[in-house]
Amino acid sequence: MTPDVSFEFFPPKTLEAAFKLHEAVQSLAPLAPRFVSVTYGAGGTTRALTREAAQTLHKTTGLRVAAHLTCVDATRAETLAIARDYAKAGITDIVALRGDAPQGAGGFLAHPEGFDSSVALISALKAEGDFNICVGAYPEPHPDAAYAGADIDHLKRKFEAGADEAITQFFFDPVHFLRFRDACAKAGIDGKITPGILPIENWESAKRFAARCGASVPAELDDAFAKAARDGREELLATAQATELCDILIGEGVERLHFYTLNRPALTRDICMALGLEPRAALRNVA
DSSP states (O other), X not given: OOOEEEEEEOOOSSHHHXXXXXXXXXXXXXXXXXXXXXXXXXXXXXXXXXXXXXXXXXXXHOOOEEEEEEOTTOOHHHHHHHHHHHHHTTOOEEEEEOOOOXXXXXXXXXXXXXXXXXXXXXXHHHHHSOOEEEXXXXXXXXXXXXXXXXXXXXXXXXXXXXXOEEEEEEOSOHHHHHHHHHHHHHTTOOSEEEEEEXXXXXXXXXXHHHHHHTOOOOHHHHHHHHHHHHXXXXXXXHHHHHHHHXXXXXXXXXXXXXXXXTTOHHHHHHHHHHTTOOOOOOOOOOO
16 A cells, blocks of 8 residues: 655745755655645744745645644634634645744743643634644653653644644654554544654754653664664665555555655655655646
8 A cells, every 4th residue: 555645844934945945845846745735944044935935835836735733822813813814725735833932032931922732722723714734743741741642642632623634743753643543542542643754864863852852762673773874875775764664554554644854855755656656646737
């Protein structure tokens, strides 16, 4: 069985980056993703860029586009106005997140007139219009989790508030996702939970990213990348590692995979094709 896939991109900050984003989408679009998503920066720093990138992709590619929306540094009215703008542009898929505070802020602090949680944001979006809402999920404890099982309880509240699907933070060991999926089912969560996959473009950067989001780093994988670096085989190892991870998940009944592409399509494309995905669609002409 070949999985359904989706791809995440971040919005460009320069003209050169905009061309790279276009090239990345063009490279992966033939794999016929369920959707592509466009992220927010920490602290909402790319809010306008996210909106522009999402609307441009929607207009020019023919792909289903999901736009990230967070609670950070905005009033309820401002946040819902952005959602309405997306709906007017034909984008009704939203990735609704609490969001990360700006660097140095010492943790999330709700705007005095803003949403205080992703649950509140999800409820408001469902009341606002016919949005398809994706939310975040954490196979390993979120850094802000107050107790064991908090992430499962919080995810259940998200689905009860109206979420349609959850996409997990990345992980390196499939056991983390499989145990999390089982625990969610035991807790009465029956919504779709899609594993998030991070193709490892740079191992040192991936480890720093993992430390920030609470993803554990297997010692054997660290050793393997150290050896691969000495032999110049990092790319080969990265492809093999992610392909094996995905293959195990598929063998355990996972039907959907979400790739964090970092706007670098080659490794993600190679992994998808190793999993048996064949190019099926051409990107529409881009103005």
